[in-house]
Amino acid sequence: MGGPSTKMAASPSPSAKMADSEKRRPSPAIEPTRPAVLINCASEAEDAFLLQAGVSDMVRGALLKVLEARPEEPVDFLAGYFNRLMQSSAEATVDGGDPQRQLHWRLDRALWYLRLAHHSHSRIAFNNNVSMAYDSLSTGGRRKRLGVNGKLYSELLKMTLQGRGATEEMVAPLLHKITCQDHEAVPCDVFRYGVLTCLVLLEFLAKASTLYDALDGGSGTADERVCLAVLSTLEEALHASDASSPIRYLEAGSKLGPDCLALAMDKALAERKATVAMKKEEFLKKASAIFVAKVKPVG
């Protein structure tokens, strides 16, 4: 970078630049201080360049997302974030006129928003991201605010649940409860609820999977009697709902405590029945049924 050009970028106006360069040129006395000035100018110029290219905004946005989501691996999170930005800018330029691809791209972006922050780490961040996703879905097409219709919403829910270890059998009853008709307009609140339900189901299944691993004791297959006992204890704890909430929570906590659970499992094992192994898929299916039964349908 040459001296005059850096000055041009750094100075606020052309006239100021002129005055500046004219003042400097005839005075060799300030020559020794020139490197310092240069560095100063260079850094100012870099700032200006970053600002111009939108890098500052991008980095600020990325850091805000990191602060919001507080991911376990911030560097990986940032890498993924920038990668995503690059992708979407590339897609935005080539989307052309293919509406199908454009739709897919919008869904993809919405899904990415939803996965940026975990729903239980920071509810505010999650809600922010949900409304970003909602907006990004609703601002498609030529008209400004199209809103989200049931088709788009249902498609997004399906995508949310795809490839995350949930089989069709587990997902179908849930989707039946929370998806909408294609023509229906989906309010943001319903949208948020549907998305949250899907994400919570995925987490629930992850927990159930860990639970199965705990129940099999390292052997790979768990006893059906024990599995059923644990699941029915969970179901009981969820159903004890006639009391007011703090009492209900205490009761559930007591029922699901290690002591009571051990007793329930012991009782199940004491039954004189043949030892039948329960497959993990079967266990997850039963667990998801318990969860889905508690989900209130949208309407």
Place this chain on the structure above:
Amino acid sequence: MGTMAHEPAPCTIKSPVVLQVGDVRTELGRPGVAVIDVMLPHSQTIDLQEIAFKNYYTAFLSLRVLRQSTTDSGDENPSKWITCLRNYCLMPNPHTEEGSQDYFSVSRHQMLCDMDRVAAIRLILRQPSPVWLHFSIEELQLFPGGQKSPQKGFPAWLSCPSQEQPASLHDGLPDAHKASSEVQQMWVLTEMLQADQPAARIGRFDVDGCYDLNLLSYT
């Protein structure tokens, strides 16, 4: 103190009578005993569950009750005064302040005798220390029994929170602590979702995919 939710029984509390050796007006020493009688209106009897009061510098309390006899044979079997509390300590050290203005509640199981069909109560207050000018008890309330004790209504999981694990648990039992922690998290997830219902509605008019024609024509 679930019994405090009950209404206290109506009763007449007479003013304390001090007992003193010699002439009350000329004697220099302070009286050490006072007696308070409590009568029930209209010669009623109550099944006493609990008495509650606020102490005022009384060191020891004795309680006697007039109980109507079990048999209904009238005069031949007259009511008797029975001591049901003897020198119950209200102030651990009569000369110091401790317990001097505390609230006390003495319930049925602390009494020496059965507390059914009580017609009158006599409280005998003693204060051996000459330090205090005056002693009494205040805010005396009698609580009748008969209502179901709330303690019986406690669910089992609350009344025995630390259930003992049976000594001989099955050998192949999985790790209960690990399983419990996972199940509890699954419970939390489900509960959390239930607490997070959408406020907005889609506004459907159809019932199981069908529309009511009448409803449609009016809306």
